[in-house]
Amino acid sequence: MQTLLREIRKTPLLWTLAFVPIVLVAEAVAPHSHTLLFVLAVLAIVPLAALLSHATEAVAAKTGDAVGGLLNATLGNLTELIIAITALRAGQYMLVKASIAGAIVTNAVFMLGACLLLGGLRYHVQEYNRASARLSSGLLLMATVALLAPSAVADLEHLPQGGGILNKLSLGISVLLILAYGLGLLFSLRTHKELFASAGHGDDDKEAHWPIGTAVGTLLVVTVLVALVSEIFVESVQKAAETFGMSPAFVGFIVVSLVGAAAEFAVAFAAARKDRLDMAVSIALGSASQIALFVAPALVLLSYVVGPKPMDLQFWPGAVTMMMIATVTSAFITASGRSAWFVGALMIFIYAVFALTLYVVPPAGQG
């Protein structure tokens, strides 16, 4: 407990944990102040996500390489997963799909671009390991293709009404994706772990000495807190979005992705500014891969348990295009193993153009 408190005192970001009780109280006191609740929920989720990420790593550090790697890989996008499950339970499928698509694009374009820009502002030209970047981006490219195949490839407009076919297809593909994810864990944690060596989240010196009890306890408590705050977030976001003129697609794509990945941003940005672009690139692309291979199919499977009706994997056409552009662009950019600030700046411009387009012209279907 003291370790935890010391950690919190050292890290200014964690001071905003104060927003967690505030938002829970505010929900009880003023359940209809949607905009206020939305803002408070965002402010509360960011430090919780950071703490969740620290706790996961602390547990991972104590449980040895194999289980630890598995934990890190599986819980790396836990915040996104919890928010999406909450949205799933509320039947807000457009928000869920937008947050999946947005998480891939935000990780592969914004996070990568910001790392290249931040690193480039400090170092004239940054070199990094091309081979491992190429591996990460190749896996991301293939993961995204597998996820998007039904949306891109199937002649979905001519489907008979009812959509049972689409659900069967999405279920089959989810099983294939999770199978691929399992093989990927085998590959990165066992047979070829040396290829991913530099991709560790580092910071071991800081987390390593959390006692296992504190770590597991923190993990459990914070997971519950994230779930509670996520519920307020998802409830308030629709109404608040209307106030700000945002569509559910924009909120899911941009706001949820940025909020959910805040903890990883912090780690990746710090790495980029220390000229450790290998780690930054690996976090950005690895996180995007994990969304495609694990979070997305897991949500389809979970929708059968917790959702009002099964969710399918059909994304709106613009989301498909953005995900494909994001993965091809990041694959091409990281293939060279060199970077300068303008490359990162251009990626952020692309993200800004995506965001602007999505803000001004939201997708028609709200399914």
Added chain:
Amino acid sequence: MQTLLREIRKTPLLWTLAFVPIVLVAEAVAPHSHTLLFVLAVLAIVPLAALLSHATEAVAAKTGDAVGGLLNATLGNLTELIIAITALRAGQYMLVKASIAGAIVTNAVFMLGACLLLGGLRYHVQEYNRASARLSSGLLLMATVALLAPSAVADLEHLPQGGGILNKLSLGISVLLILAYGLGLLFSLRTHKELFASAGHGDDDKEAHWPIGTAVGTLLVVTVLVALVSEIFVESVQKAAETFGMSPAFVGFIVVSLVGAAAEFAVAFAAARKDRLDMAVSIALGSASQIALFVAPALVLLSYVVGPKPMDLQFWPGAVTMMMIATVTSAFITASGRSAWFVGALMIFIYAVFALTLYVVPPAGQG
């Protein structure tokens, strides 16, 4: 003749040549047992394709570099070509187009992926010649773009009824593609043959001593046999497909491609397991290029002679997307010159997702 018999005795696959007379007899005895005829025809085509490939190489070995290379390159996909011509004569254009699209995707994704997986299961990391892989994949990318341009680029929905425009466009593009193919032969067999040196089908020790008479005779006889069995295959496939719940698109895309390329699979897989990934990659990508630059336009031109009406080059949208994804992915994957088993496994997953999608949601148009 004895050479041929010795060859057959040595190669267990060729024992299944016994299915050739069986399917021909079965067709005469039970012309309405479509499923049985379909299965028998598949079992008969596979060894015939292997024998055709051996005979082509034997003739090529005797006729010197230039003519031999030309023969190898032109007859490399002879089985696919014969099956497609048979379908063309029967007016089954959806089956023909699906088999063109499927051959490109099957070669560039499944065959390449299986090579990387099989090689990767035996060798920890496989290195191969990046420069020649890049050349092959660059040529495939451009060949596919040229083939797909009308489907991808033209505003075909707004075409006036009648479709004469589409046929004129397809004819013009077919002439351009075959011209490009001719220049490609000049390039790979004459001006820059050293770049393709390692791409030879090897096995020279085995075939080289076939007498030229045996080789040419085998080539001719087997071509006639493939044509006969293809007729049974194409006749029975529609009805059999309905029994198995497959659409013509699925049959053309998956079944015909796998059956037609079986002989090349055998050679490429053997090369991959001997750590000769250069050759495996070159066979997979070269075969896909040849479909785009030679087989597809040849079928358009032949449709004016043997088909009930001219065939055009308009593919259904999902096929266009799958071909583009297949070539971009294989280009990206082979650009690194390194591979491990999971890369191959992911490619096979993508192929499985494509197949599943096509099985569950067949394209609407059956044109």
Added chain:
Amino acid sequence: MQTLLREIRKTPLLWTLAFVPIVLVAEAVAPHSHTLLFVLAVLAIVPLAALLSHATEAVAAKTGDAVGGLLNATLGNLTELIIAITALRAGQYMLVKASIAGAIVTNAVFMLGACLLLGGLRYHVQEYNRASARLSSGLLLMATVALLAPSAVADLEHLPQGGGILNKLSLGISVLLILAYGLGLLFSLRTHKELFASAGHGDDDKEAHWPIGTAVGTLLVVTVLVALVSEIFVESVQKAAETFGMSPAFVGFIVVSLVGAAAEFAVAFAAARKDRLDMAVSIALGSASQIALFVAPALVLLSYVVGPKPMDLQFWPGAVTMMMIATVTSAFITASGRSAWFVGALMIFIYAVFALTLYVVPPAGQG
């Protein structure tokens, strides 16, 4: 003045400057001979574009690195810009958009392909600097994605009538693109100019000794002449196109692009034939980037001042696909840093297929 005359006498291309007075007289004498005027205008624009390019470089050479680089970069596509502005004033938005799309594709596919082919006919294999080619093609890829995002990503079909949203979006994106262009100038002319060193237009020995007065005077006079001839060109092109059976989209995409970039072709082709592929690749890809990041958004902004109504950035779907294919293909082809003649030939085939498709099946909308 004498310097200018000597320059003209030395360069056979500039003799065709004689067509400038001829077309101006012809316009006055026979304003309805559209086909004649069109042909004369094309013949007059080509040498004017060459002279404009020389004058720009001469001024740039006198004004020092920073301003000179800025001038070269900004006025590099001045001919295209003037023609497009003339079309804009005439309200021919399809012609303007087609010339933007065509300039990107013509530079990235035809000019690059012709350089690789011309160089490859003289040198067996040409090697060039991969790092700088990769940088150029990465910037082009991202510039094109940013330009195309609204067309590719937005669900434009479901937009409410009126289109005010589309104009707002295009305006916002134009501002972002020009901002990115400004940062790009900062990058290429100041912070990282050493990366672009070999990309200089060379020929310094020839232009360097133009007196500044001659250079600036020529620049101004030729700009006015290009504007005058462009007016005749744009007026006559519609009618002439009908005579030749060309749509406005084809004229803008192919004819305007080839005419407008003729001067750069000359420089790039000369460089390729001297085995200076670095410079040729850099001119081709750099020019395409500049169209996407500067010319296109500048035309949107100018449409508010000179056009009958604001222009948006929505391209017809085929144009989007062609631009994406062009940039991905050129990125992939230049990533290897090696080339032989067939690679260039295939790129020209792709361009021919695009042109044929656009000629036979023009886009439906003429907006």
